[in-house]
Amino acid sequence: MTLDVERVAHGGIFVAHHEGRVVFVADAIPGERVVARIFDQSKDRFWRAETIEVLEASPDRRRHVWAEASVERAPEHRAGGAEFGHVEITRQRALKAEVLVDALARFGGVERDVVVEPVSASLAPDVDLDAGTGWRTRVRLHVAADGSVGPYAARSHTVVPVASLPLAVPALTALAPLGERFAGARAVDLIAPSVGDAALVVVDDERMPRAPRPTIVERVGDRDFTLDRDGFWQVHSGAAATLTSAVHDLIDAEGFDPRAANHDLYGGVGLLAAAVGDRFGDAVRITSVESDARATEHAGANLADWVGARAVTARVDRYLDELATSAGRAELTRLADATIVLDPPRSGAGRAVVDRLAELRPRQLVYVACDPVALARDVGLLRAHGYELEALRAFDLFPNTHHVEAVARLRAIV
């Protein structure tokens, strides 16, 4: 069917209408007229479609940065993971800003403009800023039944053979075994830490114990972080430094008390706790809370510079429950004076964590979010508890994809 594409929606897709029904269409740009193929009619309220041909192109359409993901290919053979690669980079950022603004209004009840900022060239020297390529330090290639490797096609688990990985950093494009066969394996992981050589890891069966687990080092500014090679780390080569400086920038220094019960929730190996420590000095008291025991172990060592830093293995919801029931009066006061950084997974912190946090009433929250809707929902919940969204920045940590990272500061007002 022919569709007139109206606006961007959450998830890297675009809104059009057909005979009064919403159609979410991929690989388009608002303002375009496209021929699309419906691939999902299972819902009454909306259908899902993929662009087959562009009849009237947006001035912001460009040749896709990844030939194998281009609209010229049949949708089932288009590589996934670069769903904005056909859009000029400044328009990509504008689309991401629209999604964030819209989510904040609809789910957070907040009217606010936001600019999605590119990662500074000085923090990611290998990145081509216009193309948005050369930034991915982690790539997973999947293995097909015949042993060939590649990304999954968009919206499916079909492995697509590719000749290049333009989003990856040069060390990974050099290492990628794109024409090789890995019969019997599940996946091939490519990892390029900022210190030392890139690694290729054949993933056989994740249920098998993999001891001893190799570690790597990531450097941010002049600080080193040790972590498991397969542990969580920010994917864009400039992301860790960008988020460190955003946390420095967004914490309100006047409201920061180094002796309060400051926290880095969902702390990983301590990146953002270290950002707080570096900003406010040796005397900072901060606790990193992380559910993965190996990551916590590394966080403990990575934060050893600060005598007041601790790393705890716990689920954040349970940790806060325990704190709310066991903290004495002095500790509750230190919590009320605290700055709490939180960087939850894509699903966000959620109601249980937000309710507990609001009860403990820390003075300021710095919320790092990789999903605009989850952030907006949590902002809405926090506003209902008397927190105000005071400051917000957003960063293009995933160029050529629809993903965007936001950092928000909220303050307890009543």
Ligand SMILES: C[S@@+](CC[C@H](N)C(=O)[O-])C[C@H]1O[C@@H](n2cnc3c(N)ncnc32)[C@H](O)[C@@H]1O
């Ligand atoms: C987005 S990462 C952030 C890590 C860290 N801030 C960084 O930038 O490197 C989220 C982290 O939360 C952890 N996590 C996920 N669910 C959790 C939970 N319920 N409680 C505690 N940690 C959790 C994950 O293991 C992961 O390390």
